[in-house]
Amino acid sequence: MGSDMSMTPQLQLEQEQFLKILTREDALARFEAALFPRALPRETRKLADALGAALAEDITAPVDVPPFDRSNVDGFAVRSADLAAAGEGAPVRLALNGETVHCGIAPALQVAAGTATPIATGGPLPRGADAVVMVEHTQPAGSEAIDVRRAASPGQFVSYAGSDIARGEALLRAGTIIGSREIGMLAACGLAEVTVARKPRVAVISTGDELIQPGQPLPPAAIYDTNGAIVAAAIDENGGEAIFLGAIPDDEAKLESAMREALTDADMLVLSGGTSKGAGDLSHLIIGRLGKPGIIAHGVALKPGKPLCLAVCDSKPVVILPGFPTSAMFTFHDMIVPVLRKMAGLPSRSDAKVSATVPVRIASELGRTEFVMVSLVDGKDGLIAYPSGKGSGAITSFAQADGFLRIDALADQMPAGTATEVTLFTPHVRVPDLVIVGSHCTGLDLVTAPLAHDGLTVRSIAVGSLGGLAAARRGECDLAPIHLFDDKSETYNTPFLVEGLELVPGWRRMQGIVFRKGDKRFEGLSAKQAVAKALIDPTCIMVNRNQGAGTRILIDRLLGGARPEGYWNQPRSHNAVAAAVAQHRADWGMSIAPVADASGLGFIPLAEEHYDFALVSARKQRPAVQAFLDALGSGESRAALERAGFRPA
Ligand SMILES: Nc1nc2c(c(=O)[nH]1)N[C@H]1C(S)=C(S)[C@@H](COP(=O)(O)OP(=O)(O)OC[C@H]3O[C@@H](n4cnc5c(N)ncnc54)[C@H](O)[C@@H]3O)O[C@H]1N2
Numbered sequence: 001m002g003s004d005m006s007m008t009p010q011l012q013l014e015q016e017q018f019l020k021i022l023t024r025e026d027a028l029a030r031f032e033a034a035l036f037p038r039a040l041p042r043e044t045r046k047l048a049d050a051l052g053a054a055l056a057e058d059i060t061a062p063v064d065v066p067p068f069d070r071s072n073v074d075g076f077a078v079r080s081a082d083l084a085a086a087g088e089g090a091p092v093r094l095a096l097n098g099e100t101v102h103c104g105i106a107p108a109l110q111v112a113a114g115t116a117t118p119i120a121t122g123g124p125l126p127r128g129a130d131a132v133v134m135v136e137h138t139q140p141a142g143s144e145a146i147d148v149r150r151a152a153s154p155g156q157f158v159s160y161a162g163s164d165i166a167r168g169e170a171l172l173r174a175g176t177i178i179g180s181r182e183i184g185m186l187a188a189c190g191l192a193e194v195t196v197a198r199k200p201r202v203a204v205i206s207t208g209d210e211l212i213q214p215g216q217p218l219p220p221a222a223i224y225d226t227n228g229a230i231v232a233a234a235i236d237e238n239g240g241e242a243i244f245l246g247a248i249p250d251d252e253a254k255l256e257s258a259m260r261e262a263l264t265d266a267d268m269l270v271l272s273g274g275t276s277k278g279a280g281d282l283s284h285l286i287i288g289r290l291g292k293p294g295i296i297a298h299g300v301a302l303k304p305g306k307p308l309c310l311a312v313c314d315s316k317p318v319v320i321l322p323g324f325p326t327s328a329m330f331t332f333h334d335m336i337v338p339v340l341r342k343m344a345g346l347p348s349r350s351d352a353k354v355s356a357t358v359p360v361r362i363a364s365e366l367g368r369t370e371f372v373m374v375s376l377v378d379g380k381d382g383l384i385a386y387p388s389g390k391g392s393g394a395i396t397s398f399a400q401a402d403g404f405l406r407i408d409a410l411a412d413q414m415p416a417g418t419a420t421e422v423t424l425f426t427p428h429v430r431v432p433d434l435v436i437v438g439s440h441c442t443g444l445d446l447v448t449a450p451l452a453h454d455g456l457t458v459r460s461i462a463v464g465s466l467g468g469l470a471a472a473r474r475g476e477c478d479l480a481p482i483h484l485f486d487d488k489s490e491t492y493n494t495p496f497l498v499e500g501l502e503l504v505p506g507w508r509r510m511q512g513i514v515f516r517k518g519d520k521r522f523e524g525l526s527a528k529q530a531v532a533k534a535l536i537d538p539t540c541i542m543v544n545r546n547q548g549a550g551t552r553i554l555i556d557r558l559l560g561g562a563r564p565e566g567y568w569n570q571p572r573s574h575n576a577v578a579a580a581v582a583q584h585r586a587d588w589g590m591s592i593a594p595v596a597d598a599s600g601l602g603f604i605p606l607a608e609e610h611y612d613f614a615l616v617s618a619r620k621q622r623p624a625v626q627a628f629l630d631a632l633g634s635g636e637s638r639a640a641l642e643r644a645g646f647r648p649a
C-alpha cells in the first residue's frame with residue numbers, strides 16, 4: 001500500500017503527516033522509558049527444555065556434589081597411618097576386609113587398623129579409611145591380604161563430599177543463559193526443572209492488500225509476504241516466541257480486530273507495512289484506540305527506517321515496521337531487538353565491529369543517520385566494504401550483507417577511500433574464498449555451483465562491467481565478469497584490459513528482440529525488420545536499457561537516432577526488460593535468449609555478446625581461483641551453460 005496512485009485529492013488531504021521526527025537515540029530512549037522497568041514473566045521448565053532460556057532466580061545447591069567421600073581410582077581403601085613406614089624395600093601387609101565397594105554400593109564394614117577394603121573408582125569411602133592406594137602400587141599376598149610398597153598421604157585419591165559443589169552454595173545467578181554447561185550443573189544437583197524468564201509472545205502481522213503467503217500462486221501486481229517470515233524468525237532468534245497471524249488487507253475494521261485479538265494473548269505486537277504517509281496506511285491510526293500511552297515515536301531520522309512507529313498500549317509494546325523488507329529488518333534489529341531481549345531477560349547483543357575502507361563514494365541523505373548495508377572482501381591493505389546497492393525495498397540488501405556502516409546525519413556523502421567502522425551481523429568476519437565483482441549473469445551461478453558444493457564460499461557483487469574492472473584494478477576481487485563492446489575495434493572485452501589483468505573467456509549470450517509470443521508485429525521477422533515496423537507503429541511501446549549497458553549500445557545502433565515511445569524506460573537488467581514485455585508495460589525490448597526463454601517470450605536473435613572474466617593475475621594461484629578456472633573448463637559446467645541457453649567460449 002503506501003503511496004496509492006489512485007487516491008483522490010480529498011484523501012490526500014486526510015493523509016497523516018509525520019508529527020515529529022525524532023533522532024534514533026531519542027526514540028529508543030523514550031520507548032524504553034515507557035516499557036522498563038517491568039517484571040519478567042516467569043515459567044517453570046523441564047531441564048531438557050531450558051536450553052537458551054534465562055534463569056529467573058538465583059539457584060542454591062540443594063545437595064553436596066559429590067554426595068559422599070569418593071574414591072578417584074581403582075584400588076584399596078586404607079588408613080594412611082598404617083602405611084607411614086611403607087617403602088620399596090619395606091612392604092606393609094594389610095588384611096583384606098570381606099567386601100568390595102563398587103559404585104552405587106554403600107560399604108558395610110569398617111576399615112580397621114591393619115586392614116584394607118577393595119574399592120572401585122567412584123565407590124564411597126568406608127568408615128575408618130582416609131586414603132586410597134592404586135591397585136598398581138600393591139601386590140596380592142595370597143587371597144586375603146595385600147602388600148603395599150608406598151606410603152599414602154591422608155586424603156590421597158579421595159574427593160570429599162561437597163568438594164565439587166557444596167550444599168547451600170550459590171550455583172547459578174538469575175539472568176544466566178542456560179547452556180549445556182549450566183544444564184550439567186543443575187543435573188548434578190538433581191534439579192529436574194528450573195524457573196526461567198518466559199519467552200515474550202510476540203504477535204506478527206503483515207499488512208497490505210498486495211501480500212500473498214509463500215506457497216500460493218502470485219496474481220498480477222501481488223508480492224510474496226517477506227516481512228512476516230523474516231520478522232517471526234528474528235523474534236525467535238532473539239528470545240521471543242513469534243505468533244505469526246498472517247497478512248491482513250488494508251481494511252481498518254479487519255485490521256483493528258486482528259490487532260485487538262493479537263494483544264489479548266501476546267506480550268508484544270509487531271506489524272509491518274503501511275506506516276508512511278500513504279492513504280492506505282492505517283495501523284498507526286488504530287494504535288491510538290488500543291491503549292495508553294499510545295504512539296511514542298512515529299518517524300525517526302534514520303535511513304533505512306524513517307517511517308518506524310513505536311507505541312506502548314497498556315504497557316505492551318506495539319511496533320509498526322516500514323514495509324520495505326530491508327527497512328523492516330534493519331529497524332527491527334536496531335530498535336526492537338534491544339527491547340525484546342530485555343523482555344526475555346537476555347543480555348543485550350554485543351555486536352562485533354571491524355575497520356574497513358569504502359571503495360566508492362556513497363551518497364547519503366542530509367538529516368538522517370544512514371546505515372548502509374555492506375559486503376566485506378579482502379583488499380590489498382585490509383577489508384573493503386562494498387555497499388549493497390539495492391536499496392531498502394530489496395530483501396538481499398540486508399540478507400546478503402555482512403554488516404553495516406553508518407553515515408552521520410550531517411554528512412551528505414561518504415567519500416571513496418574513507419576508512420570506517422563496520423558493525424557485523426555475525427560474531428566474526430567471514431571473508432569469502434572467491435570474490436567476483438562486476439556484471440552479473442545467471443550463467444555465473446552454474447559455474448560457481450560446484451565450488452559451493454566443495455565448501456568454498458563465493459561472493460558475487462553485481463556492480464556492472466565498469467565497476468568490476470575498477471575493483472579488479474584496485475585488487476579487491478579475483479575476477480571481474482565483463483561484457484564491454486569496443487566500438488572502434490568492434491570487439492568485446494580485450495581492449496578494456498589493463499596491466500595486471502588477463503582475460504579468461506567465459507561464454508556467449510545471444511541478444512535479440514523479445515516480444516510476446518503470437519504478436520503479429522514481430523512474429524517471423526528479422527531484428528531489423530521488426531524494429532522498422534515498431535518505429536512506424538505509434539501504439540508499439542519499447543523498453544530500453546540503462547546507459548553503459550552493452551545491450552544499450554546495440555539498441556541505439558538499431559534505432560539509428562529514433563526515440564520511440566518507451567525509450568526513457570531504462571531498467572538495469574535483462575530480467576526487468578523481459579518482465580516489462582511479459583506484463584504488457586512494453587511490447588518489445590532487447591534481452592538475452594535464456595531470459596526470453598525463461599519468461600516464455602518470443603525471441604529474434606541479433607548478435608552474440610561476449611561475457612568474459614578479467615582475472616587479477618596476482619591472484620591467479622589462489623586455490624579458489626584455480627577451482628573456478630577448473631569449474632569453468634569442466635564438461636559439467638559447459639553442459640549446464642548450454643542447457644541454459646549460453647554458448648561456452
Ligand atoms: N511520499 C512518501 N512516500 C514514502 C515515504 C515518505 O516519507 N513519503 N517513505 C518511504 C520510506 S522511507 C519507506 S521505508 C516506505 C515504507 O512505507 P510503509 O511502511 O508505509 O510500507 P508500505 O507502503 O506498506 O510498503 C512499502 C513497500 O514494501 C512492500 N511490503 C510491505 N509489506 C511487505 C511484506 N510483508 N513483505 C514484502 N514486502 C512488503 C510493499 O509492497 C511496498 O512495495 O515508504 C516510502 N514511501
Ligand code: MOO
Nearest residue numbers: 304305306327392
Ligand atoms: O526509511 Mo525508508 O526505510 O528509507 O527505506
